[in-house]
Amino acid sequence: MPERVKKEPERDAGVLVLGLGRFGSSIASTLDRLGRDVLAVERNEVRVAQWSGRLPLVQADATNPEALEQLGAKDFAVAVVGIGSSLEASVLVTANLVDLGTPQIWAKAVSSEHGRILERIGAHHVVYPESDAGARVAHLVSGKMLDYIEVEDDFTIVKMRPPQEMQGFTLAQSDVRRRYGVTVIGVKSPGLDFQYATPETRVASSDLIVCGGHADLLERFAARP
Template sequence: MAVLQIGIIGLGKFGYYLGKNLVGMGHQVLGLDADPEKVRNAQNVLTQVYQLEASDKKALEQIRVADMAHVVVSVGHSMEASILISLYLKELGASKIWVKAVSTDHEKILRRIGVDEVFIPERYAAKQLAHRLANPGLIEFLPMDQQVAIKELIVEAWAGKTLRQLALTNTYGVQVIAYRLQGEKHYSYIPKADEPLRQGDFLVVVGNEKKLSDLKP
């Protein structure tokens, strides 16, 4: 996996944990915030941290944040600051700009500016939780056109059959992407087509959410 250089502007809870996870994945993260306490909290977590006012275009230019592969803007509930910073990043030539929005109107303005990705974490989290509550066993709902989701199934009726015999892709339009044998803690990611399934084994399947809910494993 290639190591990415990522800038995060705004080290509140979201920006801090985003950066921490990215560093844990082996990437280099430059964090920026005007709050000295947030900068101190992130100093031993992120690759490099600066205390500065990100709505100052010259300050952004001096630390060359626009040279990063991605820049994420997460400046709390300040629409004005978020929009201004995004505009400056565009003018400085940042290649990929992802921005946290706080409302639909905020999202519309950011898209007009031409940022590459706009996200509202609360909206995404609420949608994920709604689908997981309504569909037990659902691991993740994927934001695709055809309501694609990932679900974990426990083998019961399919016990003794092989994946080749079940032909899940041809019959139901779903695909097994991982499995875990009963009693084991870790998943394997290359399912064996001719090995009989056992009652209590776990299958991780991706496909249309409605089709996944109709499966009787």
Template sequence: MKKNQFVIIGMGRFGSSLGKELIELGYEVLGIDMDEEIVNEMSHALTHTVAADSTDEEALRSLGVRNFDCGVVAIGDDIQASILTAILLKDLGVKQVVAKAMSELHGRVLEKIGVDRVIYPERDMGVRVAHQLVSPNLLDYIELSKDYTIAELAVPKCLDGMSLQELNPRAKFGCSIVAINKSNGVIIAPTAADTLQEKDIMVVIGTNHQIDAFEGSVTAKSR
């Protein structure tokens, strides 16, 4: 089965990090940037790299970007270039266009022109780090929507040996434990009989309020 191919436009910190991670995951990545020095630096890390102006329709067409499954606009310092590039990727028929936004207004414009997914890396990372700083058992936090969140919580010593039936977060708080990451592997869709061990990681899904209440209860028990 053919793996998806990605084109990333803008090889700054976000674009280059994204490209390297996709390569690690086994995907093919074309990196495009106007800066030849950056392109040369990234040439060993990605499948292909090209120095080109992404606001030039003919340049993008000649590179065959329409054949890529996903185009990521990771331009970080030129809002006009970001918007024009996203428009061209849509016009050229790239199946999925993802773009990095530097502000809420920039993001709204990207949504208006039909970008499939808008990413706010700085804002989202700030939200995640804030939650990690104030919640000692919280390892990661991803907002799925305005209301729903998925969180990773470390199991404290006070919950060691407790079954999910005893903990019963769904009945008590309304949230669900959808996986338990143990030292010897991950349990997906755990049953009520599965038990927790200290330092396991619970993957919990629910509304922001439900997860806050559950995390608060876990923190209180561990004091």
């Protein structure tokens, strides 16, 4: 029987986070801070002691399907498998969740091979936090980009400083969409709220712009002086 560490919350459409390493603990603590219904599961006593009283938490071995059944894992709408240190444990926990019929399973992978296994056994979403973070930082250090989010199929959103050719002109005048194939979504001026872009939006040198488009096109656009 899993040892209860903190009273279990109501779980009508909650998120079950399995594994409280850096990835899992970041997700669980953020969800908890946002007021989402979350329950963390961790078998390591040191991590349980670290997070006890800070998160809704159960000490249990999620590789054991009976333990998952006892803590009511089947009642959760979403499960996040944050286990990366043991491929075997990651696969077993994911398979257990698949067997329980969890509607949405997000699983951390540490390699492409690991990710393919997770997908084949039924994980709905596989994430590569180390690889994704490395790629994101590479984009940020290579030019004017201040933030970089790859959405899907190479469609990317970036926050960046405007190239010189935009400064002092409206978006209609600079015509970056036709010239460079990227769309300016909005502009953030110092001390002002974010504003969605219109053709009449004038861009100053001190502004930040948020743009969307294909990753390669945005890279070339951000490399403009």
